Amino acid sequence: MLRPPAVKAKGLTRHFESRKGFFFSELTRTEALRGVDLEVAPGEIFGLLGPNGAGKTTLTKILSTLLLPSGGRAEVLGLDVTREALRLRPRIGLVLGGERGLYNRVSARENLRYFADLYGVPPEKRAARIDEVLTWVGLADAGDRRVEEFSRGMKQKLHLARGILHEPEMLFLDEPTIGLDPKSARETRKLVRSLVANGVTILLTTHYMFEAEELCQRIAVLSRGKIVARDTIAGLRRLVGGDRTIEVEDYGFEDLEVARLRRLPGVSRLFTEEFGPRLRCTLRVGTGELTEAQIRAALPGHAEMTVRERRTALEDIYLDLVEEEAK
Amino acid sequence: MAAVRSFSRRRSLLASLRLAVLTFLADPQWLVPSLIAPVIFGLVSYELFLGSSPWFVLYAILGAGMMSMWGQTLYGSGWATGQDRNLGTLEPTLSAPTPYLYVVLGRIIWNTVSGLLGGAIVFVVVALSYGKPVPLSNPLGFALLFVFVIVSLAAVGIVFSAAYVYTRYAGFIQNVGEFAFYVGTGCMFPVALLPFWSNPISLLFPPTWALDALRYVAIPGYHGLSWGLWGDLVGAVALTAVYLAIAGTVFSRVERHVLEVGNLGDY
Numbered sequence: 001m002l003r004p005p006a007v008k009a010k011g012l013t014r015h016f017e018s019r020k021g022f023f024f025s026e027l028t029r030t031e032a033l034r035g036v037d038l039e040v041a042p043g044e045i046f047g048l049l050g051p052n053g054a055g056k057t058t059l060t061k062i063l064s065t066l067l068l069p070s071g072g073r074a075e076v077l078g079l080d081v082t083r084e085a086l087r088l089r090p091r092i093g094l095v096l097g098g099e100r101g102l103y104n105r106v107s108a109r110e111n112l113r114y115f116a117d118l119y120g121v122p123p124e125k126r127a128a129r130i131d132e133v134l135t136w137v138g139l140a141d142a143g144d145r146r147v148e149e150f151s152r153g154m155k156q157k158l159h160l161a162r163g164i165l166h167e168p169e170m171l172f173l174d175e176p177t178i179g180l181d182p183k184s185a186r187e188t189r190k191l192v193r194s195l196v197a198n199g200v201t202i203l204l205t206t207h208y209m210f211e212a213e214e215l216c217q218r219i220a221v222l223s224r225g226k227i228v229a230r231d232t233i234a235g236l237r238r239l240v241g242g243d244r245t246i247e248v249e250d251y252g253f254e255d256l257e258v259a260r261l262r263r264l265p266g267v268s269r270l271f272t273e274e275f276g277p278r279l280r281c282t283l284r285v286g287t288g289e290l291t292e293a294q295i296r297a298a299l300p301g302h303a304e305m306t307v308r309e310r311r312t313a314l315e316d317i318y319l320d321l322v323e324e325e326a327k
Numbered sequence: 328m329a330a331v332r333s334f335s336r337r338r339s340l341l342a343s344l345r346l347a348v349l350t351f352l353a354d355p356q357w358l359v360p361s362l363i364a365p366v367i368f369g370l371v372s373y374e375l376f377l378g379s380s381p382w383f384v385l386y387a388i389l390g391a392g393m394m395s396m397w398g399q400t401l402y403g404s405g406w407a408t409g410q411d412r413n414l415g416t417l418e419p420t421l422s423a424p425t426p427y428l429y430v431v432l433g434r435i436i437w438n439t440v441s442g443l444l445g446g447a448i449v450f451v452v453v454a455l456s457y458g459k460p461v462p463l464s465n466p467l468g469f470a471l472l473f474v475f476v477i478v479s480l481a482a483v484g485i486v487f488s489a490a491y492v493y494t495r496y497a498g499f500i501q502n503v504g505e506f507a508f509y510v511g512t513g514c515m516f517p518v519a520l521l522p523f524w525s526n527p528i529s530l531l532f533p534p535t536w537a538l539d540a541l542r543y544v545a546i547p548g549y550h551g552l553s554w555g556l557w558g559d560l561v562g563a564v565a566l567t568a569v570y571l572a573i574a575g576t577v578f579s580r581v582e583r584h585v586l587e588v589g590n591l592g593d594y
């Protein structure tokens with residue numbers, strides 16, 4: 001059986017107009033999304049990366065019917081996000097990171113009960129389902145405490161519990177582990193994986209590269225309202241020209257020497273960074289193309305320099321892509 | 328694989344009513360408007376009209392009771408939506424499959440009940456201070472009109488709620504409205520004593536008309552708005568209908584508008 005894509009967006013644009021000042025107000029216009037095409041397959045975890053202000057939250061809100069696009073169109077689970085929002089809503093869940101969005105004066109359980117009613121969890125299943133999600137996110141013992149007593153991480157977990165309460169088929173997670181301690185963040189990632197194992201499709205926004213690397217099959221990098229790359233992590237490695245990263249470091253290199261490194265066979269990208277008195281040249285190199293001996297031979301005057309090799313991480317790829325886009 | 332779901336407007340309304348009660352019970356700040364303010368309104372109005380005829384005492388009760396009910400029913404309704412904005416719960420609530428209007432209605436039911444409680448407290452306080460039973464010239468008419476006053480208050484409350492969804496500046500609008508209401512409706516003083524300019528504003532609120540009608544019915548020889556009881560009734564019914572119609576149509580539009588503007592998260 002062929003399932004339609006979980007998300008299918010074509011040419012999505014969104015701008016915001018905001019006024020500054022009361023009497024002599026000035027209209028400023030922000031282009032948050034400038035033509036986004038996106039396709040997410042059912043059952044996958046799709047990662048959305050990008051610098052602050054790139055438009056990730058805006059895109060997430062449009063796809064989860066909390067914001068109307070200014071242009072273009074999008075379908076989620078085969079339903080148009082603008083025209084069929086009411087039919088779509090019970091089938092999707094949205095978790096926005098942060099501490100807001102909960103009724104602080106009442107207990108976690110009452111919060112969940114309220115949203116269970118609003119989102120249509122059958123009344124006879126409600127209590128059991130609330131217990132289930134509370135246990136799932138690790139709040140089983142805190143269910144009857146008022147949310148105002150919760151730590152930031154506990155609120156975050158409660159958000160997640162609310163997002164999955166009504167068993168959505170598609171979940172939008174906007175920075176779900178922001179502000180969580182390492183252990184809670186790891187539990188959250190485990191939870192995300194178990195959701196996917198149950199067939200839920202996930203669109204995940206994160207600033208933690210290892211998180212995306214650990215969880216996501218495919219990734220899109222959004223920069224200033226546009227998708228600048230979209231592929232599997234292996235595909236992105238090829239895109240930035242190499243799955244090997246070699247760092248060459250010493251007390252300074254001549255411009256001429258740096259240029260010589262750049263011309264070595266297999267080097268697709270090179271950039272330099274200063275660390276106090278030391279200078280580091282970082283090279284992106286393809287599989288089996290360049291050896292340490294070749295590098296040392298190219299820089300004969302630097303017997304003391306260090307040469308280190310590691311696998312190109314998603315973070316490297318990301319920085320390459322975002323830097324390139326900024327030029 | 329899809330989960331079974333059963334959402335309905337009634338369920339949203341009841342869930343919201345339940346949450347309103349729980350929030351109320353959890354928050355001691357509500358004791359002031361709901362229990363203490365009516366006692367003070369009652370005592371002040373009793374002092375003001377000390378030595379007047381029993382009808383004046385009734386007048387005072389109605390005025391103070393209305394002030395208390397206005398505070399609870401109307402202010403409470405707008406406040407709750409403003410609170411949704413501040414807490415950031417407006418987004419998850421509005422992205423639910425049922426219209427937000429039913430959440431608002433659930434709250435208004437609770438606010439009306441607690442507003443009635445305030446009205447009852449005023450009645451008891453003044454009656455006790457007065458020491459004699461307070462007369463009522465037309466109990467049945469009074470009861471019917473009283474219910475209607477509540478409906479007219481709720482209608483204004485819904486419209487104010489919509490304003491809070493629309494913009495975070497709604498508090499400003501509501502404060503102006505509240506001032507116009509207190510001064511203009513003749514809660515405390517007969518409208519005739521007021522400067523002319525304040526009347527047009529208060530006439531925009533259906534409770535002004537309904538309250539005036541209530542006084543015509545309850546107090547013999549009462550002279551309020553110049554068009555008399557029947558004029559009041561027609562005006563009150565028509566205005567309430569207008570407010571309810573506005574509320575019904577405005578809500579779905581406001582919901583769409585906020586998705587267009589994207590200011591739901593502002594606070």
Ligand SMILES: Nc1ncnc2c1ncn2[C@@H]1O[C@H](COP(=O)(O)OP(=O)(O)OP(=O)(O)O)[C@@H](O)[C@H]1O
Pocket residue numbers: 016017018030031032050051052053054055056057058059588589590
């Ligand atoms: N309600 C709004 N009114 C005006 N401008 C807005 C609004 N929401 C977002 N923007 C602007 O749109 C752009 C994209 O914002 P968005 O929140 O989508 O970025 P983001 O990628 O989620 O960033 P971050 O990583 O910081 O969360 C930003 O320039 C932001 O200032």
Ligand SMILES: [Mg+2]
Pocket residue numbers: 056057058174
């Ligand atoms: Mg964001």
